[in-house]
Amino acid sequence: xxLNCNQKQAVEFVTGPxxxxxxxxxxxxxxxxEKISYLINQRGYLPQHIAAITFTNKAAREIKERVMxxxxxxxxxxxxxxTFHALGLEFIKQEYESLKIKPHFSLLNTYDQFFILKKIxxxxxxxxxxxxxxLTSMISHWKNNLVNPIQAMQLSQSQRDKLFAHCYDLxxxxxxxxxxxxxxxxxxxxxxxxxxxxxxxxxxxxxxxxLLVDEYQDTNISQYKLIKLLVGTRAHFTVVGDDxxxxxxxxxxxxxxxxxxxxxxxxxxxIKLEENYRSSKRILKVANILISNNSHMxxxxxxxTLEYGEVLKVxxxxxxxxxxxxxxxxxxxxxxxxxxxxxxxxxxxxxxxxSKAFEKVLVKYKIPYKITNNISFFLRSEIRNxxxxxxILTNPDDDISFLRIINIPKRAIGLTTIKKLDMFSKNINxxxxxxxxxxxxxxxxxxxxxxxxxxxxxxxxxxxxxxxHKPILAIRTLIQExxxxxxxxxxxxxxxxxxxxxxxxxxxxxxxxxxxxxxxVDQAITxxxxxxxxxxxxxxxxxxxxxxxxxxxxxxxHASKGLEFPHVFLVGMEEGLLPHQNSINNNNIDExxxxxxxxxxxxxxxxxxxxxxxxxxxxxxxxxxxxxxxLELPQDDLIWKALIH
DNA sequence: CTTACTACAGTTTTT
DNA sequence: CTGTAGTAAG
Numbered sequence: 001x002x003l004n005c006n007q008k009q010a011v012e013f014v015t016g017p018x019x020x021x022x023x024x025x026x027x028x029x030x031x032x033x034e035k036i037s038y039l040i041n042q043r044g045y046l047p048q049h050i051a052a053i054t055f056t057n058k059a060a061r062e063i064k065e066r067v068m069x070x071x072x073x074x075x076x077x078x079x080x081x082x083t084f085h086a087l088g089l090e091f092i093k094q095e096y097e098s099l100k101i102k103p104h105f106s107l108l109n110t111y112d113q114f115f116i117l118k119k120i121x122x123x124x125x126x127x128x129x130x131x132x133x134x135l136t137s138m139i140s141h142w143k144n145n146l147v148n149p150i151q152a153m154q155l156s157q158s159q160r161d162k163l164f165a166h167c168y169d170l171x172x173x174x175x176x177x178x179x180x181x182x183x184x185x186x187x188x189x190x191x192x193x194x195x196x197x198x199x200x201x202x203x204x205x206x207x208x209x210x211l212l213v214d215e216y217q218d219t220n221i222s223q224y225k226l227i228k229l230l231v232g233t234r235a236h237f238t239v240v241g242d243d244x245x246x247x248x249x250x251x252x253x254x255x256x257x258x259x260x261x262x263x264x265x266x267x268x269x270x271i272k273l274e275e276n277y278r279s280s281k282r283i284l285k286v287a288n289i290l291i292s293n294n295s296h297m298x299x300x301x302x303x304x305t306l307e308y309g310e311v312l313k314v315x316x317x318x319x320x321x322x323x324x325x326x327x328x329x330x331x332x333x334x335x336x337x338x339x340x341x342x343x344x345x346x347x348x349x350x351x352x353x354x355s356k357a358f359e360k361v362l363v364k365y366k367i368p369y370k371i372t373n374n375i376s377f378f379l380r381s382e383i384r385n386x387x388x389x390x391x392i393l394t395n396p397d398d399d400i401s402f403l404r405i406i407n408i409p410k411r412a413i414g415l416t417t418i419k420k421l422d423m424f425s426k427n428i429n430x431x432x433x434x435x436x437x438x439x440x441x442x443x444x445x446x447x448x449x450x451x452x453x454x455x456x457x458x459x460x461x462x463x464x465x466x467x468x469h470k471p472i473l474a475i476r477t478l479i480q481e482x483x484x485x486x487x488x489x490x491x492x493x494x495x496x497x498x499x500x501x502x503x504x505x506x507x508x509x510x511x512x513x514x515x516x517x518x519x520x521v522d523q524a525i526t527x528x529x530x531x532x533x534x535x536x537x538x539x540x541x542x543x544x545x546x547x548x549x550x551x552x553x554x555x556x557x558h559a560s561k562g563l564e565f566p567h568v569f570l571v572g573m574e575e576g577l578l579p580h581q582n583s584i585n586n587n588n589i590d591e592x593x594x595x596x597x598x599x600x601x602x603x604x605x606x607x608x609x610x611x612x613x614x615x616x617x618x619x620x621x622x623x624x625x626x627x628x629x630x631l632e633l634p635q636d637d638l639i640w641k642a643l644i645h
Numbered sequence: 646c647t648t649a650c651t652a653c654a655g656t657t658t659t660t
Numbered sequence: 661c662t663g664t665a666g667t668a669a670g
Contacts, residue, residue, distance in 0.1 A: 415646085617655095
């Protein structure tokens with residue numbers, strides 16, 4: 001297929017700052033890919049001087065694969081296609097000396113971060129999870145806004161915020177002494193260093209000569225600053241974004257960055273991609289009318305050359321049981337008449353918990369389905385434990401991982417022993433691992449628990465030594481000697497769960513060993529790199545097999561961004577759900593409207609809404625009203641199906 | 646040190 | 661209503 005006029009213009013404008021406003025389904029990924037090959041083939045850029053930055057590993061992978069199809073493989077081997085965070089990590093690894101970081105730092109995931117904050121703030125918050133969560137997001141917010149602890153203290157008005165700023169300081173000191181970084185640091189540290197150090201800035205600007213950024217509307221302040229520092233005054237870059245699909249403001253995304261771009265780069269060329277290749281005219285009309293209720297920084301109106309399409313249906317139900325029943329009935333009938341596949345259908349909802357009612361009905365009718373929930377593979381307890389062991393092999397000083405596995409499986413090291421160890425480690429200022437190796441500890445304390453600890457650390461340190469030269473043998477020995485499978489069978493609620501957990505562990509182990517051996521990948525990598533990949537990427541990405549099965553797709557609206565389906569059910573169209581009650585309270589309806597817009601624009605051929613009159617919430621029924629978004633749509637294009645009692 | 650009970654909170658979540 | 665995390669008793 002040929003590029004349309006605007007797409008062609010977007011590809012070929014490479015001499016200055018460029019903003020591509022790409023509406024839903026307008027072929028933006030294709031433009032990015034074409035632009036990369038245009039830069040290489042027509043403009044003489046060397047691949048190693050081009051960087052394309054995305055938010056997700058999935059998007060990065062897609063671009064990589066598609067560039068590979070259009071360009072010769074050897075040409076693009078050094079092309080930089082990565083996420084913001086992976087690029088930041090690469091930067092930190094190269095510049096760790098200037099950042100005053102030891103080379104063997106470990107990366108924290110959100111769980112470990114929460115755990116650390118909980119631990120260091122117990123005396124203030126007494127394990128109040130809500131407060132710790134608030135603190136976690138506050139610190140993240142500060143970091144994303146390039147605010148250090150001192151500035152945070154100055155900015156804080158309330159007593160609570162001052163305490164939070166103090167905790168931020170404690171947390172920073174903690175991460176510095178233990179040589180750990182969190183996700184936000186991967187952006188923050190490179191940004192601060194590039195800003196301060198002109199030599200390094202020049203070096204990186206010479207390295208990355210053309211920058212492309214995908215999903216630009218999702219960038220936060222520090223990411224935008226990073227972009228500016230990387231492109232410098234040369235300003236050879238392209239950002240691609242759509243303000244109507246900005247649905248991550250609660251994570252710090254600033255759609256205003258689109259406007260800032262115009263101010264910071266007056267010569268900015270703005271190119272709009274408004275031709276939609278996905279949806280029927282009717283679906284686009286409805287989407288355009290809905291989103292016109294939001295204020296806009298750039299005017300944009302999607303159009304389609306496809307047929308007008310079927311009328312949109314609205315299914316009303318008494319409660320969520322009937323809602324799911326009627327939606328699935330509709331799906332079954334539609335599939336029989338149109339002879340479609342199950343995988344042509346998607347059920348989209350606001351909150352993960354809404355999937356339950358649908359799952360029940362799908363099971364009842366024996367319909368294959370796939371729920372994409374974001375409870376990552378890595379958050380499963382059996383995986384977290386195993387990972388903690390593997391992290392200890394690469395960085396024994398990782399106290400969080402050490403604490404997690406110290407008594408898993410049970411080896412008679414209890415709370416009292418751990419408390420003594422913790423105290424002692426603070427006195428001699430060493431990590432828990434190294435404190436446990438210190439014979440002085442056992443001269444001070446002599447208890448059953450301490451003797452268990454001494455045995456454990458003797459065993460563990462040998463595995464750690466082994467891992468330095470023979471990581472695969474070390475991992476195999478480890479799994480065998482802790483008898484992890486046995487422990488799982490013992491602790492699991494039932495045998496089904498145990499089998500699943502053992503299966504999960506084997507998936508992870510096989511993946512790690514494949515990586516270490518270099519199977520299935522171009523190059524074998526070290527155990528350090530394996531751990532890094534696991535924290536930053538998602539291993540599950542390897543298991544493609546499920547994607548190709550014929551299954552009805554269920555997911556949240558957030559998770560559906562970037563995808564498309566022939567037939568879409570947008571369920572739970574009620575006030576309080578979409579828009580969500582919290583967003584109504586915070587007067588953040590615009591983002592909820594964009595969420596609805598994202599949902600609508602996923603549909604290619606048919607779109608069906610559903611809602612309930614009453615919905616169970618925490619056990620009791622609450623009355624609900626149709627979402628205001630349904631009422632904003634042109635009613636000529638909707639059919640409200642009668643309620644069945 | 647382990648097990649069992651109670652209290653409580655409960656959107657979205659790219660890395 | 662559900663799942664989880666922290667505490668109190670075994």
